[in-house]
Amino acid sequence: MLQNSIEIVSHCFMSSGNHSFRNISSIMSNQPPPFQKGSRLLASAIGVALSTLSTAPLAETVGQTDKQIKKDTSENQSSEPVALEAMSVTTQEETRGSYKVNESANRRYTAPLRETPKTVTVISEQVIKDTGSLNLVDSLRTVSGITFGAGEGGNPAGDRPIIRGFNSESDMFIDGLRDVASQTREVFNTEGIEVSKGPGSAFVGAGSTGGAINMLTKTAKQRNFADVSYTLGSDQTRRSTLDANYMVTDQVAFRLNLMKHDANVAGRNDVDVSRWGVAPTLTIGFDTPTRLTMSYYHLRTDDMPDYGLPLSQTHGTAKRRPVTGSHDRFYGFSTDYRHSNTDYGWIKIEHDLAENLVLTNSFRQVRTTLDYVVTNPDDSRGNIDNNYVYRSLKSRDSTSKGWVNQTDLRAKFNTFGIEHTMIVGAEFSYEDVHNRPYEYPDVSTINGVRGRASGAAAAGGCNASYVAQGYCTSLGDPSYKQAYPGRIVRGRAYTDTDTETAAGFMFDTLKFNDQWSLNLGVRYDDFDTKSSGVRLVSSNPQDFKFKNDTNFWSYQAGLVYNPASNGSVYFAWSTSSNPVGETSGEGSDGLAVTNADLKREKSRNWEVGTKWDFFDNRLGINAALFRTLKDNTRQLDQSGVTRNIGQTEVKGIELGVSGNITKKWEAFANYTYLDSEIKDGLNKDNHVPSTPRNSISLWSTYHLLSDLTVGGGAYYVDQRYGNAQNTTEVSSYWRYDAMAAYQVNKHLDFQLNVQNLTDKRYFDQIYPTHYAHVAPGRTALLSTNVHF
Numbered sequence: 001m002l003q004n005s006i007e008i009v010s011h012c013f014m015s016s017g018n019h020s021f022r023n024i025s026s027i028m029s030n031q032p033p034p035f036q037k038g039s040r041l042l043a044s045a046i047g048v049a050l051s052t053l054s055t056a057p058l059a060e061t062v063g064q065t066d067k068q069i070k071k072d073t074s075e076n077q078s079s080e081p082v083a084l085e086a087m088s089v090t091t092q093e094e095t096r097g098s099y100k101v102n103e104s105a106n107r108r109y110t111a112p113l114r115e116t117p118k119t120v121t122v123i124s125e126q127v128i129k130d131t132g133s134l135n136l137v138d139s140l141r142t143v144s145g146i147t148f149g150a151g152e153g154g155n156p157a158g159d160r161p162i163i164r165g166f167n168s169e170s171d172m173f174i175d176g177l178r179d180v181a182s183q184t185r186e187v188f189n190t191e192g193i194e195v196s197k198g199p200g201s202a203f204v205g206a207g208s209t210g211g212a213i214n215m216l217t218k219t220a221k222q223r224n225f226a227d228v229s230y231t232l233g234s235d236q237t238r239r240s241t242l243d244a245n246y247m248v249t250d251q252v253a254f255r256l257n258l259m260k261h262d263a264n265v266a267g268r269n270d271v272d273v274s275r276w277g278v279a280p281t282l283t284i285g286f287d288t289p290t291r292l293t294m295s296y297y298h299l300r301t302d303d304m305p306d307y308g309l310p311l312s313q314t315h316g317t318a319k320r321r322p323v324t325g326s327h328d329r330f331y332g333f334s335t336d337y338r339h340s341n342t343d344y345g346w347i348k349i350e351h352d353l354a355e356n357l358v359l360t361n362s363f364r365q366v367r368t369t370l371d372y373v374v375t376n377p378d379d380s381r382g383n384i385d386n387n388y389v390y391r392s393l394k395s396r397d398s399t400s401k402g403w404v405n406q407t408d409l410r411a412k413f414n415t416f417g418i419e420h421t422m423i424v425g426a427e428f429s430y431e432d433v434h435n436r437p438y439e440y441p442d443v444s445t446i447n448g449v450r451g452r453a454s455g456a457a458a459a460g461g462c463n464a465s466y467v468a469q470g471y472c473t474s475l476g477d478p479s480y481k482q483a484y485p486g487r488i489v490r491g492r493a494y495t496d497t498d499t500e501t502a503a504g505f506m507f508d509t510l511k512f513n514d515q516w517s518l519n520l521g522v523r524y525d526d527f528d529t530k531s532s533g534v535r536l537v538s539s540n541p542q543d544f545k546f547k548n549d550t551n552f553w554s555y556q557a558g559l560v561y562n563p564a565s566n567g568s569v570y571f572a573w574s575t576s577s578n579p580v581g582e583t584s585g586e587g588s589d590g591l592a593v594t595n596a597d598l599k600r601e602k603s604r605n606w607e608v609g610t611k612w613d614f615f616d617n618r619l620g621i622n623a624a625l626f627r628t629l630k631d632n633t634r635q636l637d638q639s640g641v642t643r644n645i646g647q648t649e650v651k652g653i654e655l656g657v658s659g660n661i662t663k664k665w666e667a668f669a670n671y672t673y674l675d676s677e678i679k680d681g682l683n684k685d686n687h688v689p690s691t692p693r694n695s696i697s698l699w700s701t702y703h704l705l706s707d708l709t710v711g712g713g714a715y716y717v718d719q720r721y722g723n724a725q726n727t728t729e730v731s732s733y734w735r736y737d738a739m740a741a742y743q744v745n746k747h748l749d750f751q752l753n754v755q756n757l758t759d760k761r762y763f764d765q766i767y768p769t770h771y772a773h774v775a776p777g778r779t780a781l782l783s784t785n786v787h788f
Contacts, residue, residue, distance in 0.1 A: 096709075097126035099668045100620050100659030104194060105216050106176055107360065107410060108203050110421040110509040110519065114611045117519050117558025117570035118200070119624050119654050123193040127668050130711060130739060131699055132753030132781050134239065134261065136185040136193070136215070141715060143195050144695040145654065145672030150307075150765040150773050151182070158182035158370070160765075164197055164628065165650045165676045165691035166210030166603075170583045173204065173214040174364070175346065180431055181368035181400040182586045183342055185215065186299055188241050188259035189279040192216040197654065198626060199576030199605040201554035202521040205427070205503055206582045209603045209630060217346075219293055220253035220283035221245050226788040233781040237263035251286045267761065267777025268306055269330040270480045275301040289352040298343050305338040305372055306330065308763070308773040310379035310389055310475075311728055319729040322772040323384060323475065327761040330480040331377040331389050331473060335488075338372035356412035361405070368400045373438060373488060376770055387475040388462030393484070395438040397491075400586060402431035408505075419511040427503045431584040436494035442486030443471075492541050495533040497591065499584040502526045514565070519558040519572075526551045529581035531591035546596040550579040567612040576603045580634075594642040595634060601644070603630040609654070619659035627651045635681035646681040648688060650674055664703040671696050683724040689768065692718035692732070701739070713737035723768035730772050733762035746787060753781045 101122035102112055109116050121143050133139040136159055140146050149160035149167060159182075160169045172179045187193075196203070197211040204212050224247055231239040242258040257279040265271040281295035309329065311320040344366035351359045378392040408425025462472035470485040505523040512518070530547040558572035578601035581591045589595075609624030633646030656670040672695050676688035695718060701711030715735045722728035736757040743749040756778045765773035 097124060097129075098618075098659065099124055099127055099666050100618065101192065102617065102620075105192065106194060106196075106203070106214060107408060107423060108176075108505070108507050108521070110410075110423055110507050111517065111560075114613060114620070115509075115517060115560050115562070115568050115570075117560055117572035117607070117609070118556075118574075119197040119607065119609065119622070119626070119656075121195045121197070121656060121670060122658075123195070123668075125191045127699065128187055128190065128193070129751075130701055130741075131713060131737065132739065132751070132755060132783075133187055135187060136213075139187055139190075139193055140195070140213070142668060142697050142699055142713075144670045144697045145197065145652075145674065146195070147690045147692060147695075147717065147720065148765050149690055150767040150771070159185055161213060162690045163195070163210030163213075164626075164652065164672075165648075165674055165688040166628075166630070168207070168210050168213065170586070170589075171204065171207045171210075171212040173212060174344075175217055175348075175362070176214060177346075177362060177364045177404045177406060178204070178429065179215075179366070180402070180584050180586050181342070181366065181433075182370055182398075183299075183340055183368055184275075184301055184303075186259065186261075186275065186277055187215075188277055189218050189257045189297060190215050191218045198572075198607055199574045199603045199628060200556065201525070201552075201576040202505070202507075202523045202556040202574060205501060205523065205525050205554075206527050206577060206579055209576045209578060209601075209628070217281075217295065217297070218243065218255060218257055218279070219281050219295065220255040222247065222253060222286050228786045228788075229783055231781050231783040233263065234779055235264040235266045237779070237781060239263070239781075239783075251288060252282070252284050253286065255281045255283075265306065265776050266756070266779045267328060267759070268774060269328050270332075270334070271304050271306045271330060273301070273303045275299060275303075291350045293346075293348045295346040296344070297346075299341070301338070301340045303338045304332070305336055305374035306332065306773070307374060307376050307767075307771045308765075310377035310384055310771050311722075311769075313379065313382055313384050320379075320727055321729055321731070322763055325476060327774050327777075329476075329478050331391060331478045332375035332480060333391065333470075333484040334481050335483045336372075336374050338370075338374065340368070340370045342366070342368045358410045359407075360410070361407045363403070363405045365403045366401070369398065370400075371397045373484075379770055383462040383472070384475060386461065388467065388472050389475050389478065390462055390472050391470070391484075393438075393440050393443075393488070395488075395491075396435060397437060398433060398435035398586075400431065400433045400584075402429065402584075404429035417512075420508055421511075422506070422508040424506045425504070427501070427505070429499075429501045431497075431499040433497045433584055433586055434494065435497075437491050438488050439491045439493075440486055440488055493534050493536050495531060495535075495590070497529065497531045497581070497584055499527075499529040499581065501528075515562050517560045517562075519556075519560065521556040523554045524551070525554070525577070527579050527582075529579070529584065529591060531581065544593070546591040546593065548580045548591060548596050548598075550577075550600050552577045552579070552600060566614065566617075567610065569610045570608070572605075572607045572609075574605045574607075576605075577601065578603070598634055598642065599632055599644050601630060601632045601634065603628060605629075615660060619661060620657070622654070622656045624654040625652075626654070633681070635683075638682070647679040648677070649679055650676045650688060650691065665700070666702075667698075667700040669696075669698040669700070678724060683726070686724060686726045687721055689721050689723050690766065692720045694718045699737075707743040709739075709741045711739045711741075720766070722766035722772070728766060728768060730763040730766045733760060735760050735762065735775075748787070749785050751783045751785065753783075755779045755781070 101124050104113055113120055123139050128139050145164055147162045149162055170180050194214040200208040226244040229241045239261045245255040247253050259277045262274045277299040279297045283293045285291040309322045312323050344364055346364045348362045353359055373395045376392040376394050378390040383390050406427045408423050410423045412421050466472040470482050473479050503525045507521040510518045528549045532545040534541045535544055554575050556574035558570050560568050560570045562568050580595050580598050583589045605628045607624055607626040611622040613620050628650045630648040632644040633648055634642050635646035637643050653673040658668050660666050674691050676691040678686045696716040699713040701709050703709050719732045737755050738757050739753045741751040759778040762775050763772040764775040
């Protein structure tokens with residue numbers, strides 16, 4: 001399908017041009033190609049991408065292309081004199097993007113980032129490229145204070161960021177529109193990622209207690225270009241991307257992004273990932289009062305899922321930690337799989353009603369499927385003590401469909417000498433999630449395989465017979481090439497979850513003078529969710545139906561003082577709400593008999609901070625102190641009933657640097673300190689799960705020569721607990737990365753990234769009860785990048 005799509009697009013562009021690309025040697029000689037004379041160049045770029053996406057050797061591709069070019073040249077020779085264009089030399093420093101971003105793409109931030117009273121970290125496209133990030137999780141590694149949660153069956157496996165100690169799996173946005181569905185997100189169509197920290201329901205609605213993540217997609221630009229990248233790496237990594245932009249007219253442009261990625265996971269036996277994606281976009285109306293952007297996105301993944309290593313058993317007061325020994329061990333079956341598809345269409349229209357009055361409407365329709373069967377290395381019944389692991393299957397077969405529509409009006413005006421930048425708007429959304437996990441009827445024949453008390457032998461535990469059948473395996477030497485021995489059938493139980501949201505919002509930045517400004521925001525949400533389906537009670541199907549309707553107001557306010565033209569000091573206050581069922585059936589907070597009647601969780605945040613720009617706005621520095629208090633948290637009481645009785649507090653410090661320290665030295669670094677505490681309930685005085693006290697992310701590059709850049713990264717995450725009981729734990733770790741980039745000329749460059757340079761074996765996720773996920777080992781990536 002992908003190859004056919006590329007061929008169609010390539011043919012369209014080739015048929016529209018009248019001039020051939022004269023000679024591919026111009027790439028090496030730095031002669032600028034005649035892009036302005038036709039569209040053959042874009043067709044050539046797509047042809048190169050097609051070759052790499054088909055995993056053909058690069059040398060063979062170049063050779064074939066060169067033969068065709070020579071043929072075209074001979075057919076178009078004439079006696080007319082040839083005018084040679086002047087050679088230009090472009091250094092790497094002149095073509096690189098910046099690490100520092102001054103303006104947010106979020107229209108609800110009605111002031112520049114330096115004067116926005118909130119901690120906002122923007123991962124620029126250049127940071128994504130330099131660090132060799134290949135997905136969202138890779139990119140978020142560059143932001144301290146973010147960890148990742150592990151999924152299972154009911155809590156689907158996918159991106160589960162935890163910001164400042166609070167689950168943010170439902171606080172994902174694409175171009176400002178919520179993206180709830182559980183998935184593994186790519187960055188081939190991403191030109192920036194905004195991470196806002198602290199409660200922000202006034203900006204985004206339900207959730208966002210710890211913060212929110214907004215991915216910015218690539219849209220058409222007012223210039224012609226084509227970038228082709230082919231990456232070869234260790235562990236059979238092969239990655240090809242194409243980013244091509246074509247100006248159809250002065251007011252219309254088309255852009256196409258393609259990606260194909262295949263790799264094994266470094267340091268893990270029999271674990272691999274495979275995905276491909278396509279993302280075309282069209283913009284109409286550049287430099288006109290009315291502008292229209294239409295985009296489509298498709299991503300398909302086919303992975304071998306990996307639940308890492310089991311946790312050891314508890315003996316006395318000892319914490320449960322991942323079992324010791326080789327981190328390469330894979331306890332899954334060869335029949336495990338994870339397939340996902342994401343499709344969405346996006347339309348955005350902007351109209352200038354007046355010079356300082358802009359009306360915008362954005363609409364996105366999305367459909368996501370997630371189908372997997374994965375092995376959980378079960379540790380909960382004590383088999384680990386006998387050097388066995390029970391292979392417990394987890395599964396999901398879900399389809400998520402929905403839409404979101406957002407309309408806003410942005411205005412700039414003055415009243416009584418006060419400058420206003422105001423935005424008012426409304427948002428409507430609908431999400432429908434259907435999930436029917438699989439059943440494993442043959443498991444009933446080995447009841448008791450997990451039934452052994454810790455530290456004492458008992459009949460029915462894992463033994464040699466169950467190992468021979470495949471239901472159990474050796475702890476130290478698992479048989480990871482074995483297929484699941486039983487049957488996997490479509491489940492009888494299923495859940496349908498429907499969520500509807502209607503909201504209105506208003507934000508205003510009031511600038512009193514050059515020193516003082518006030519930022520205000522308010523939002524009202526009507527959040528309704530219902531869940532129905534069939535559940536199994538003692539293996540008997542039973543219908544169920546639950547509903548929770550919530551409405552709430554959210555606020556934010558910030559006072560900003562500018563002691564100098566390049567700096568600000570601010571104090572901010574904000575709120576957030578977590579209604580029951582906010583994950584719309586795509587996370588751990590689903591509707592159930594235990595929570596359907598409960599109230600929303602409510603959070604407040606106080607933050608004082610400062611932001612400064614130096615060296616002609618090339619370097620930004622920020623610092624903040626904050627306190628987040630969450631009330632009405634849903635916890636078990638002494639009788640085992642879930643009630644709104646808990647309170648959670650997280651206090652901390654944020655430090656950040658981004659941009660050029662000198663002309664040749666760039667940095668993107670941040671530090672987060674988190675002091676977390678569960679203040680009420682059965683787990684009073686414990687730490688919040690997945691909340692490291694200290695975390696550091698440091699990335700820096702230096703231009704040794706005009707065409708040679710070297711860089712490196714250091715990342716530290718403190719020890720953290722897996723559950724609120726603080727009985728499971730993973731250790732702290734340091735990880736180091738390195739890179740080098742060499743620019744031959746403006747048409748060709750090479751980049752080498754070595755991630756996890758010391759091959760550190762560490763755990764980047766921990767599940768509350770069962771397992772810890774092993775982070776990839778050392779990975780080397782060599783990219784060849786061609787620019788037309």
